[in-house]
Amino acid sequence: MSRHGNYQDNAVTESFISALKKEQIKRRIYPDREAARSDVFDHIEIFYNLIR
Numbered sequence: 001m002s003r004h005g006n007y008q009d010n011a012v013t014e015s016f017i018s019a020l021k022k023e024q025i026k027r028r029i030y031p032d033r034e035a036a037r038s039d040v041f042d043h044i045e046i047f048y049n050l051i052r
Contacts, residue, residue: 020044 024043030036 020048023047 020040020043024040024047025036028039030039
């Protein structure tokens with residue numbers, strides 16, 4: 001699945017990152033990297049894993 005030209009191996013990851021950007025981090029300005037990391041972690045652990 002990881003050969004050149006085989007686009008299907010990244011489809012799940014790309015879909016997840018796209019949803020994360022749309023739902024959580026779009027139009028937000030974080031004061032530092034740790035705040036951004038914490039917000040993304042909370043979104044994945046609390047919202048994404050329980051709701052989806």
